[in-house]
Amino acid sequence: MSTTLNVNGQARTVDADPATPLLYVLRDDLQLNGAKFGCGLGQCGSCTVMVDGHAVLSCITPLSAVGARAVKTIEGLGTVDKPGVLQAAFIAEQAAQCGYCIAGMVMRAQALLERTPAPTDAQIREHMNINLCRCGTHMRILRAVRRASDNLKSASTSPEGQRHG
Ligand code: FES
Ligand code: FES
Secondary structure, eight states, rough: OEEEEOOOOOOOOEEEEETBBOOOOIIISOOSSSSSOSSSSSSOOTTTEEEEEEEEEEGOOOOGTTTEEEEGGGGTOOOOSOOOHHHHHHHHHHOOSSTTTTHHHHHHHHHHHHOOOOOOOOHHHHHTTSOOOTTTTTHHHHHHOOOOHHHHHHHSSSHHHTTOO
């Protein structure tokens, strides 16, 4: 069955069973391979993407539940040459070992910062708690989210940031 999704601001039409997990559609039909298959059971967070501003586990989200809502994946945040704020912060903190969990971590953090740009450390910890890192990079990941939030704050209070609203 043909379905049109809104992914990273673009209309993308796929031919897939409505019960297909969003993760499979992103990876197999749209070649957006940032989100990863970890457990397939909603227990690890490596498949996290955003739907209408909320972090969702795409391995347990059927295509039929997405509809026309805006899907954002890590590919929508930036590029290798022009990384987004969170991506740059993860690089600066060297917040990855194997990297398998990182796209999910970044997207969960993105959902937090879009709603709560200046979270407390406790809010960051609570929000990120769902996503697991088997390499034990959690402390660096938390520092990267803190750094991204601080960078957003200084950008919004700098004369340059204020000019651009
Ligand atoms: S792969 Fe989706 S939660 Fe683990
Ligand atoms: S960096 Fe390896 S699972 Fe997180």
